[in-house]
Structure formats: C-alpha cells, structure tokens
Ligand SMILES: Nc1ncnc2c1ncn2[C@@H]1O[C@H](COP(=O)(O)OP(=O)(O)O)[C@@H](O)[C@H]1O
C-alpha cells in the first residue's frame with residue numbers, strides 16, 4: 628500500500644506536484660494519467676526516494692519513505708521513464724548486477740534471473756548485450772530487472788513510451804500477468820488507451836494537481852456519457868450529456884453537421900486537462 632499525504636514538490640517557482648493525496652491499495656493496478664509536464668515523474672521520484680517532498684509525506688505499508696530509505700527501496704521495484712540498462716552488459720549480467728546491489732545470495736540470484744528471463748521471453752537472447760536489444764525488449768528487461776529483489780510494489784514510469792502497438796500489447800500482457808500474481812502496480816502514462824486497457828482505477832493529474840480518481844467508467848460518466856461534437860470557428864467543440872436523448876436535444880438547434888457518440892476516456896481526459904482552472908483552483912477536485 629502506498630499513501631501520499633498532501634505531497635508538494637517545488638522547484639523554485641515551479642510547483643511540480645501540488646498537495647497530492649492518494650492511497651493505492653495492496654494488489655491494485657493503478658494508472659496515473661497526465662499530459663507531459665503534469666508532475667508524474669516527480670511523484671514517482673519522490674516515491675523511490677530520488678527526490679524529497681517540499682512538504683507532505685509518503686508511506687509504504689505504514690512506513691514513512693523518507694525515514695526508512697532502505698526499507699522503501701526493498702519494497703519497491705522501479706522501471707524509470709528512460710531506458711537505463713547497462714548497455715555493455717548482457718541481459719543476464721544486468722539482472723545479476725541488480726541482484727548484487729540488493730545483496731541477494733548467489734544461488735537465489737541465479738535462479739531468479741533465469742526465471743525472470745524465461746518469463747519475459749528473453750532466454751534466447753540472455754547473453755547478448757543490452758545495447759543490441761530493441762526498444763521493446765529493453766523495456767521488458769527493465770521490468771523484470773525491477774522484480775529481481777521480489778518487491779511488493781512495481782512502479783513504472785511510462786512503461787511503453789515510444790513503443791509500437793504490437794510491443795505495447797506485449798508489455799501490457801506482461802504487466803497483467805504480474806498483477807494476477809498479486810503484485811501491486813502503479814504506473815504513469817500519457818496514453819489514454821493504456822490507462823483504460825490496464826488499470827482498475829486511475830487518477831488524472833494536471834499541473835501537479837490530482838483532479839480526478841475513479842474507474843475509467845466513473846471518469847467517463849462524470850464528464851457525461853454522450854458527446855455532441857461539431858466544428859465551429861476553426862475548432863472542434865465537444866459538449867457532454869448524460870444520455871443520447873439529451874445530446875439530441877442539444878443538437879436540435881444546430882444548423883451544420885454534428886456527431887453524437889459515446890464518450891471515451893480520451894474525451895474525458897481532454898476536457899479535464901485543457902480547461903483552465905476556475906479562480907486558480909479546480910472547482911470539483913477528485
Ligand atoms: N529537477 C527539476 N528541476 C526543475 N524543474 C523540474 C525538475 N524536474 C521536473 N521539473 C518540472 O516539474 C514539472 C513536472 O515535470 P515531470 O514530473 O517530469 O512531469 P511528467 O513526468 O508528468 O511529464 C515540469 O514543469 C518540469 O519542468
């Protein structure tokens with residue numbers, strides 16, 4: 628379980644994370660969805676002790692992260708936003724090296740590395756240097772490396788950024804399997820369909836502020852289950868309604884072309900994150 632209590636991170640005049648409070652339960656598959664610059668990486672860096680909050684606190688299974696760094700690191704497996712494998716080491720050696728850093732005894736380390744490479748489908752390539760791997764294979768290797776020390780929680784920062792559709796789906800399947808095995812997974816993404824496909828609950832973050840949490844269905848329903856769309860004055864206008872009938876009534880006075888369809892997560896996300904906050908605050912936070 629991870630608990631964020633009023634976590635704020637400032638870099639000079641920039642508030643990267645703004646009074647963020649959230650609890651992720653054991654076994655949850657939680658997505659933090661937000662546009663570039665929303666504060667996702669900063670939040671994960673604070674969770675993994677690479678940065679400290681300006682104010683507020685983070686606890687993992689009851690222990691405050693910044694009071695017990697070693698324990699927090701033991702409980703967390705982390706795959707960063709940008710590939711950070713040892714390029715000149717083989718896949719096997721990358722896992723070995725991580726195991727040594729975590730003081731895993733040699734026999735356990737070897738068994739675990741072999742199992743994880745098998746699980747990731749990388750056994751055949753285990754003696755090849757990481758730098759010869761495709762982007763998707765590197766991502767897989769980073770994910771299983773994070774699992775070497777048997778963490779309770781897996782943190783992933785944009786695990787499929789830059790991958791093609793087929794590789795993205797392979798990574799999704801890997802994560803689904805891990806969640807099925809009981810791991811708690813907390814990942815960030817700016818891909819709506821990734822959040823919708825994987826998570827049981829998600830949070831929408833914008834400009835450091837957590838503006839919504841809920842299931843994808845709940846977040847869509849909050850926006851309005853149906854959307855009326857038309858093009859006017861050089862831009863697409865979207866208006867949201869609770870039912871198709873209301874959307875039809877909303878369209879009745881329109882002279883030009885329009886479309887009515889079910890709202891998807893992308894529509895809800897765009898309307899949430901593009902609106903300037905009223906009087907500097909979001910009117911109905913979370
Ligand atoms: N080390 C840093 N120094 C100064 N500003 C930073 C630093 N890290 C992040 N920021 C700023 O904080 C905001 C959030 O960044 P980040 O957490 O990387 O967002 P995201 O991961 O959602 O794209 C951005 O405005 C970014 O420029």
Ligand SMILES: [Mg+2]
Nearest residue numbers: 667668669708
């Ligand atoms: Mg980021």
